[in-house]
Amino acid sequence: AEVDQGKFYAPNFDVLYDSPLYLGNQKIIEFQELEKKITLSIATPEGLDQKKFVDDLRKILRSTTKLMQHIPFNDYTFIMMEPGGGGLEHWNSQAVFTYGSFNFENDRAYKRFLNFLTHEYFHLYNVKAIRPIELGPFDYSQENYTTMLWVAEGFTVYYEYLIMRNAGLLTANEVLEFLSSHIKAIENKSGKDHMSLERSSFDVWNYFLNNDAISAETTISYYQKGPVMALLLDIAIRNESDNENSLDDVMRYLYEEFYRKQGRGYTENEFWDSVTKMAGKPQEELRKYVESTGSPDYEKYLKLAALSLDRSSADDEKTELVEKQYDLIKVVPENDLQLKIRKSLLQEN
């Protein structure tokens, strides 16, 4: 917090370490949303349509609050830096690299950028507030191992799309396209047969950013399989609860129970217990898909939401040498519940 002009105060080391400083002549934009002060700090604003961009961010903030029903900050800053890759979430800011300007090559590139900002923003909830118990308070002197990054990162990827959809910034078909891209990434590599999702989380200290050819065939990424498991879990919970509950309820429960009430992270078993609570019964088969190698039974779960995986080009022998397509498509529902689940999941009327 700023206590005086240019004087800042942090109550402890964790807060200090979580508070980036960005010095330069960046463009500053301030506005109120959700009765909070929002600041944009943009290093390369060329091509910026300020009104549209601020409007789009407002929609993202509102739709995230609608999902989580609570805001854990008084002020929040989007620190948008020079061109580069990646970003980092903080308690009241995100520091992200950008495209270097707002002249995106097309609408899809702009939407990807908004997805990315949504991702870092949702981390405020899923990883800062809702966190695996191993991830804080930190012992900064050694690595912190957890099996749950598939939830912390993977679910955050999944919610990029749902929040953007709810904000009216993605169509239902675009949500399906983004989700399909993750299935394609997993199924085109043999890494899925050698590493489980849990292991990809636990081993991240050994291979993160090690993108060589061998690791692509021996490891999987929780950024890819995580959102796919989120989709299957979401469908399973909706199916078991007659579409009364969803993965949203799991997120809200974890937030209320462990972050707000108990002020701590959740354990692996507590995560699965919260799934059981919302589904009404344990989801052992899906848990097995997280803990073991191989592919999940996609069709079994997708069908429950009147969806299917189009593998027509994937099964075409002629396409053997190119990346195979796995497209999520809508199919004719077998009953009202399946249609209801698809409509509420994709937020279609």
Ligand SMILES: [Zn+2]
């Ligand atoms: Zn992330």
